[in-house]
Amino acid sequence: MITKEDVEHVGWLARIEIDENDADEYASQLNDVLNHFEQLDEVDTENVPPTYHVIDLVNVFREDVARESLTQDKALENTSSSKEGYFKSYRII
Amino acid sequence: MAEENPDGVVIGLEIHVQLNKLNSKMFCACSTDYHNSEPNSNTCPVCLGLPGSLPVINEKAVESAMKVGLALNCDIVEQTQFHRKNYFYPDLPKGFQITQYDYPIANDGKIVIESDEGEHVVRIKRAHMEEDPGRMMHIGNIEKSKGTLIDYNRSGMALLEIVTEPDIRSPKESRRFLDKLRNIIEYLEVFDSNLEGAMRVDANISLQGGSRTEVKNISSHKGAERALLYEIMRQKNIMRRGGEVTMETRHFDEEKGCTVGLRSKEAEHDYRYFPEPDLTPLRVADRVPKVTKTLPELPDAKRERFLSQYGMTEMHAKALTSDIRVSEFFEEVAKEVDPKTSASWVADVLKGELNYRELTVDAFKVEDMISIIQMVTQDKITEKSAVEVIRQILDYGGKPDEIVRENGLLKVEEDVVSKAVTETIQENEQAVNDYFAGKEKSLNYLVGQVMKKTRGRADAKEVRELLVDKLNK
Numbered sequence: 001m002i003t004k005e006d007v008e009h010v011g012w013l014a015r016i017e018i019d020e021n022d023a024d025e026y027a028s029q030l031n032d033v034l035n036h037f038e039q040l041d042e043v044d045t046e047n048v049p050p051t052y053h054v055i056d057l058v059n060v061f062r063e064d065v066a067r068e069s070l071t072q073d074k075a076l077e078n079t080s081s082s083k084e085g086y087f088k089s090y091r092i093i
Numbered sequence: 094m095a096e097e098n099p100d101g102v103v104i105g106l107e108i109h110v111q112l113n114k115l116n117s118k119m120f121c122a123c124s125t126d127y128h129n130s131e132p133n134s135n136t137c138p139v140c141l142g143l144p145g146s147l148p149v150i151n152e153k154a155v156e157s158a159m160k161v162g163l164a165l166n167c168d169i170v171e172q173t174q175f176h177r178k179n180y181f182y183p184d185l186p187k188g189f190q191i192t193q194y195d196y197p198i199a200n201d202g203k204i205v206i207e208s209d210e211g212e213h214v215v216r217i218k219r220a221h222m223e224e225d226p227g228r229m230m231h232i233g234n235i236e237k238s239k240g241t242l243i244d245y246n247r248s249g250m251a252l253l254e255i256v257t258e259p260d261i262r263s264p265k266e267s268r269r270f271l272d273k274l275r276n277i278i279e280y281l282e283v284f285d286s287n288l289e290g291a292m293r294v295d296a297n298i299s300l301q302g303g304s305r306t307e308v309k310n311i312s313s314h315k316g317a318e319r320a321l322l323y324e325i326m327r328q329k330n331i332m333r334r335g336g337e338v339t340m341e342t343r344h345f346d347e348e349k350g351c352t353v354g355l356r357s358k359e360a361e362h363d364y365r366y367f368p369e370p371d372l373t374p375l376r377v378a379d380r381v382p383k384v385t386k387t388l389p390e391l392p393d394a395k396r397e398r399f400l401s402q403y404g405m406t407e408m409h410a411k412a413l414t415s416d417i418r419v420s421e422f423f424e425e426v427a428k429e430v431d432p433k434t435s436a437s438w439v440a441d442v443l444k445g446e447l448n449y450r451e452l453t454v455d456a457f458k459v460e461d462m463i464s465i466i467q468m469v470t471q472d473k474i475t476e477k478s479a480v481e482v483i484r485q486i487l488d489y490g491g492k493p494d495e496i497v498r499e500n501g502l503l504k505v506e507e508d509v510v511s512k513a514v515t516e517t518i519q520e521n522e523q524a525v526n527d528y529f530a531g532k533e534k535s536l537n538y539l540v541g542q543v544m545k546k547t548r549g550r551a552d553a554k555e556v557r558e559l560l561v562d563k564l565n566k
């Protein structure tokens with residue numbers, strides 16, 4: 001059972017602000033999703049290996065060769081907050 | 094004798110090893126050579142986590158990880174899969190870290206270390222691959238910091254996280270373990286321990302009857318020993334006062350030498366791991382025979398060979414194989430001069446002088462070592478002078494023969510010594526009488542006088558023998 005508190009916690013984990021008035025509704029919607037998965041759980045998958053990837057490929061590699069990187073200017077182009085070549089964020093402890 | 098551990102100390106380590114000898118990062122082609130680069134000049138859409146970019150696995154990173162796994166006596170798994178570990182932190186541009194986590198490439202290994210009671214096995218639980226986050230710096234000092242600066246040059250570097258079972262019983266043992274681990278991985282040529290951030294350690298530690306704490310942010314082996322000593326003391330004090338050690342994560346403050354509690358709102362299940370949809374599974378177990386063939390002679394095997402091939406002492410063999418660069422240096426020297434003599438000069442003298450200066454053997458030239466040893470064995474300089482030459486080279490540079498010449502270190506001819514001895518006996522009647530009266534110390538005084546006359550270039554041991562000879566004639 002997903003509670004209102006769970007919704008708020010998950011919201012915090014995803015850094016999504018959740019309006020208190022909406023939390024109850026989200027909880028019930030999420031519980032519906034969980035119930036659906038409970039239905040799926042009834043299927044016997046005892047001898048079925050888990051599917052990690054839908055395409056049946058393994059070992060897709062690249063060679064260990066270095067190529068040119070972006071310039072510093074290019075790298076910082078999309079940020080609204082930089083300082084002396086660094087990305088700048090709020091204070092982190 | 095059993096290892097003394099009255100407090101029931103139990104330590105497990107998690108070691109992050111950066112595979113910094115690769116040419117490129119783990120999932121993109123950015124260079125690993127960023128240590129002297131401008132911030133954020135070594136990035137691309139993949140390691141900056143820009144939308145639409147796709148990671149592709151570096152094949153050599155996987156083979157390097159397999160090499161480490163095999164060298165640590167691990168099993169390589171049939172199949173593994175990268176996962177996303179989700180959390181928000183500015184050093185992680187995507188909002189998740191790609192990691193094998195619970196599907197490690199290598200499992201169930203061991204490292205044998207020396208303990209006070211002989212050999213001790215530390216089991217390796219697993220080694221898994223993941224990507225390194227970026228680097229964060231505070232603006233100003235931590236307390237009054239106005240913001241955090243982030244450099245993503247390190248972001249996406251290939252890391253191997255090696256996790257031990259809680260088999261370590263003291264800070265000293267943890268240091269021995271870390272030294273041996275570093276040594277083995279350096280033998281494999283997959284990482285350079287000299288580079289900043291090459292090896293980072295987290296430690297789990299508990300005392301008998303108490304909870305376990307995790308100490309993070311340990312960046313050196315010395316630091317690990319200090320952090321653990323501090324943490325044991327802290328936990329002991331809490332228990333002595335009747336308190337309870339709480340399970341928590343603590344941060345090691347290298348400057349202050351203490352650990353500080355961290356408040357973390359995230360629990361393990363909050364990371365919401367799920368398979369990385371952008372990467373296909375790895376199935377590399379069939380490469381084990383091929384990778385095994387590329388493994389070099391490892392430290393324990395090399396030690397055994399040094400013992401049998403050069404007939405050196407166990408102590409020398411250990412000292413010379415505890416660092417691949419030292420063992421290579423020694424073998425070069427031993428091609429030219431007597432191996433046993435070389436072993437002694439490299440292991441006993443040079444290594445000590447290097448350690449004292451916190452230098453690696455790269456600071457000394459093989460040819461210089463050879464010429465110094467030759468001068469000693471050919472009786473041109475005393476052993477004491479040879480040590481002096483080594484020190485001068487390390488402190489000021491220069492070539493051995495020049496240093497010997499400029500400092501007048503060539504041994505004086507025997508007749509000069511002999512003359513100085515005779516003169517000294519004539520000039521120091523009182524000391525000679527004291528000697529015959531049984532005062533041993535007066536002989537030291539006479540030796541000192543001869544050394545003065547020869548300006549220290551005579552061999553003190555020879556002078557002493559000569560004095561005793563002449564006095565008793």
Ligand SMILES: [Zn+2]
Binds near residue numbers: 135
């Ligand atoms: Zn990149």
